[in-house]
Amino acid sequence: MKLANRVAATQNVGLNDLYTAPDPQQISFAGGYPDPAMFPQAELTNGLKQAAADRAAFQYADAWGDRALRDQLAALMMADGIKATGTDILITQGAQQGIDLTARLMLDPGDGLVVEAPTYLGALAAFNQYAPTYYEVPMQEDGMDLEALQKIQLTHPVKMIYTVPDFQNPTGAVMSLEKRQALVRLANRFDVLILEDGPYRFLRYEGASLPPIKAFDTEGRVIFLGSMSKILSPSLRLGWLVASPQLLDGLETLKGAADVESSALIQRGVSRYLDAADFPAHLAQLRQTYRDKRDVMLAALHRELPSGFAVTQPHGGFFLWLQGPAGLDMTRLQKGTLLPAHVSLVPGRNLSPHHTMASGARLTFAAPAREDIEPGVKRLTKALRQRVRQATGSAD
Amino acid sequence: MKLANRVAATQNVGLNDLYTAPDPQQISFAGGYPDPAMFPQAELTNGLKQAAADRAAFQYADAWGDRALRDQLAALMMADGIKATGTDILITQGAQQGIDLTARLMLDPGDGLVVEAPTYLGALAAFNQYAPTYYEVPMQEDGMDLEALQKIQLTHPVKMIYTVPDFQNPTGAVMSLEKRQALVRLANRFDVLILEDGPYRFLRYEGASLPPIKAFDTEGRVIFLGSMSKILSPSLRLGWLVASPQLLDGLETLKGAADVESSALIQRGVSRYLDAADFPAHLAQLRQTYRDKRDVMLAALHRELPSGFAVTQPHGGFFLWLQGPAGLDMTRLQKGTLLPAHVSLVPGRNLSPHHTMASGARLTFAAPAREDIEPGVKRLTKALRQRVRQATGSAD
Numbered sequence: 024m025k026l027a028n029r030v031a032a033t034q035n036v037g038l039n040d041l042y043t044a045p046d047p048q049q050i051s052f053a054g055g056y057p058d059p060a061m062f063p064q065a066e067l068t069n070g071l072k073q074a075a076a077d078r079a080a081f082q083y084a085d086a087w088g089d090r091a092l093r094d095q096l097a098a099l100m101m102a103d104g105i106k107a108t109g110t111d112i113l114i115t116q117g118a119q120q121g122i123d124l125t126a127r128l129m130l131d132p133g134d135g136l137v138v139e140a141p142t143y144l145g146a147l148a149a150f151n152q153y154a155p156t157y158y159e160v161p162m163q164e165d166g167m168d169l170e171a172l173q174k175i176q177l178t179h180p181v182k183m184i185y186t187v188p189d190f191q192n193p194t195g196a197v198m199s200l201e202k203r204q205a206l207v208r209l210a211n212r213f214d215v216l217i218l219e220d221g222p223y224r225f226l227r228y229e230g231a232s233l234p235p236i237k238a239f240d241t242e243g244r245v246i247f248l249g250s251m252s253k254i255l256s257p258s259l260r261l262g263w264l265v266a267s268p269q270l271l272d273g274l275e276t277l278k279g280a281a282d283v284e285s286s287a288l289i290q291r292g293v294s295r296y297l298d299a300a301d302f303p304a305h306l307a308q309l310r311q312t313y314r315d316k317r318d319v320m321l322a323a324l325h326r327e328l329p330s331g332f333a334v335t336q337p338h339g340g341f342f343l344w345l346q347g348p349a350g351l352d353m354t355r356l357q358k359g360t361l362l363p364a365h366v367s368l369v370p371g372r373n374l375s376p377h378h379t380m381a382s383g384a385r386l387t388f389a390a391p392a393r394e395d396i397e398p399g400v401k402r403l404t405k406a407l408r409q410r411v412r413q414a415t416g417s418a419d
Numbered sequence: 420m421k422l423a424n425r426v427a428a429t430q431n432v433g434l435n436d437l438y439t440a441p442d443p444q445q446i447s448f449a450g451g452y453p454d455p456a457m458f459p460q461a462e463l464t465n466g467l468k469q470a471a472a473d474r475a476a477f478q479y480a481d482a483w484g485d486r487a488l489r490d491q492l493a494a495l496m497m498a499d500g501i502k503a504t505g506t507d508i509l510i511t512q513g514a515q516q517g518i519d520l521t522a523r524l525m526l527d528p529g530d531g532l533v534v535e536a537p538t539y540l541g542a543l544a545a546f547n548q549y550a551p552t553y554y555e556v557p558m559q560e561d562g563m564d565l566e567a568l569q570k571i572q573l574t575h576p577v578k579m580i581y582t583v584p585d586f587q588n589p590t591g592a593v594m595s596l597e598k599r600q601a602l603v604r605l606a607n608r609f610d611v612l613i614l615e616d617g618p619y620r621f622l623r624y625e626g627a628s629l630p631p632i633k634a635f636d637t638e639g640r641v642i643f644l645g646s647m648s649k650i651l652s653p654s655l656r657l658g659w660l661v662a663s664p665q666l667l668d669g670l671e672t673l674k675g676a677a678d679v680e681s682s683a684l685i686q687r688g689v690s691r692y693l694d695a696a697d698f699p700a701h702l703a704q705l706r707q708t709y710r711d712k713r714d715v716m717l718a719a720l721h722r723e724l725p726s727g728f729a730v731t732q733p734h735g736g737f738f739l740w741l742q743g744p745a746g747l748d749m750t751r752l753q754k755g756t757l758l759p760a761h762v763s764l765v766p767g768r769n770l771s772p773h774h775t776m777a778s779g780a781r782l783t784f785a786a787p788a789r790e791d792i793e794p795g796v797k798r799l800t801k802a803l804r805q806r807v808r809q810a811t812g813s814a815d
Binding site: 152283 | 478
């Protein structure tokens with residue numbers, strides 16, 4: 024039996040490799056896992072128990088999601104600069120489903136899709152299924168290169184732009200205020216949808232927060248994706264999207280076709296949790312823990328990195344970007360040197376549709392235990408130094 | 420912004436209309452809801468509490484699903500005639516996601532897809548997104564008309580056949596043993612995938628169970644879909660699929676691209692429930708309750724149905740089929756007469772891709788309270804009698 028063409032395109036991405044760690048000695052800087060010590064286990068369990076006390080929580084509900092939760096998320100959005108009520112929100116299975124549903128909503132085969140280079144691997148896995156024509160826009164310290172974007176838009180039909188403006192996955196970069204506003208103007212001018220993926224927005228460790236791109240949306244062409252995966256627990260599989268009414272109707276239909284609806288039990292449990300918990304205090308604890316881990320990792324990297332390598336300085340989120348010298352192949356380095364040394368990262372090759380970022384890699388400081396970060400960086404940098412010596416001493 | 424073509428195709432189906440009941444006086448025979456009195460609320464809550472006691476249940480796990488649960492489901496499948504181990508199983512967000520993932524795996528635009536007429540609305544909603552070329556095969560008392568199927572296969576390229584062989588949604592029919600075996604032979608001969616949707620398999624109220632089609636699969640071309648929605652609780656959103664290794668790899672990749680994975684917390688909770696509960700006794704209770712409701716509905720229908728109307732006699736599941744006289748439009752009847760009389764069903768028009776079943780309708784006996792069934796049937800049959808009188812007395 025011949026499989027659909029989208030299968031090979033999706034399998035190309037290598038998403039799954041991230042989520043396997045068969046080596047118990049390995050210190051992994053790869054997967055974007057939150058620190059399990061930070062799950063509010065007792066409070067979440069309590070919320071779920073309360074929800075389960077109502078028999079209706081076990082029945083079908085609807086594809087939009089639990090209305091009380093949607094209202095709570097709308098309040099969270101309002102406080103963050105996005106004008107929204109509960110009816111502007113659709114509940115999703117994590118932000119990943121938000122990406123998939125938006126791609127389903129917008130993309131016919133061949134449609135123009137702009138992504139940052141490098142970008143989030145899981146987004147490419149979702150997008151590849153819909154066979155878009157990709158355009159890569161290079162990342163800069165203050166977000167995607169808008170001059171490069173404008174050149175693309177002037178010469179090619181673009182339907183949609185995917186961006187992670189806050190603590191970008193994988194570089195950790197924050198898009199500047201000016202670029203957020205300019206991006207909306209470009210989208211308006213060229214009739215484009217912006218998909219703003221914001222799972223790290225509440226995880227800023229220094230500096231002042233900037234409004235989401237959605238806050239500048241004047242024509243209902245920005246979809247904002249939120250997620251509880253990094254700030255509460257990934258196994259809740261609880262994400263949401265904020266979109267204009269004319270887009271939401273289609274998204275809700277596609278959600279129903281994909282999996283009928285998300286779990287009412289989980290949604291009500293999270294709603295009870297948000298009712299009872301001091302969520303701002305929880306977020307403050309997260310920020311303190313992850314800021315500290317980031318500092319440990321940056322200090323170790325600055326001390327140990329050989330010349331020819333550089334790292335970004337993220338002000339929040341889970342990730343930083345390790346840039347190696349031109350010609351270095353991080354995928355080969357990982358296979359040949361890092362994995363045998365029991366340390367791992369995400370090689371850059373698969374983090375852009377045209378495989379242009381092979382000499383860089385994503386590192387997370389969120390997932391590893393604090394005490395593993397320095398030894399892990401030592402394993403990593405030792406391997407990098409070996410690699411530099413080999414490169415200098417050989418024609419490799 | 421122009422939306423993707425699949426959006427209009429999906430919205431066409433009218434899936435959402437099923438899941439809204441804005442009239443509190445209405446007795447609904449429409450939505451395929453399980454009886455909420457049958458949820459094992461305390462036992463499920465206990466399973467979830469036990470799962471939540473382990474911090475790891477709140478972390479990412481993997482796209483395949485919880486291994487202990489997959490082993491338990493494999494044992495359930497083995498006892499039901501399907502040779503499977505845990506590694507032959509992928510966890511999904513209900514069987515609906517199993518349908519969507521299988522369609523993603525197999526269907527390029529224009530590919531031939533056979534469905535029963537009438538068939539399950541939600542399956543059409545999922546399939547429509549992938550723009551197949553549909554072929555309808557009429558339902559008979561013993562399952563789909565295999566002569567009609569063979570004619571189609573001899574003259575058109577068919578890639579996939581979708582069937583609900585046990586207590587079919589919406590007719591309640593059971594495919595005979597001979598047809599199950601012949602269907603596999605046809606699939607082998609014509610190189611076709613069979614998608615066997617089995618959410619009602621464990622809900623047989625009379626007669627002996629037949630093996631699933633998957634039990635006769637010799638070439639790895641049958642995918643079986645299971646679901647806890649009808650037999651435990653829909654808000655667990657817990658389904659699974661059994662497939663051959665060469666198909667499972669692609670399905671797992673597509674699952675990851677769709678929503679990363681299903682909730683580890685829910686999966687572990689259900690696994691604990693299955694460990695502790697007397698699941699066969701629970702299923703026996705379900706069968707007793709639903710058999711009784713079916714009997715109440717059939718008795719009332721046989722007593723009250725006007726001539727020109729007939730109903731099927733399901734041996735299990737949730738549904739029966741009401742067939743009206745040729746020319747009757749159940750959609751118009753619902754809007755004009757049934758809804759004003761505070762009773763509802765699922766009109767047949769949307770239950771086949773070419774809208775060929777407009778004079779029939781699906782009724783469920785599972786969802787309404789036992790004491791509502793007879794009054795509901797009276798409302799329904801009163802409306803049908805009115806309609807017959809109007810049709811006889813007018814040129815309508």
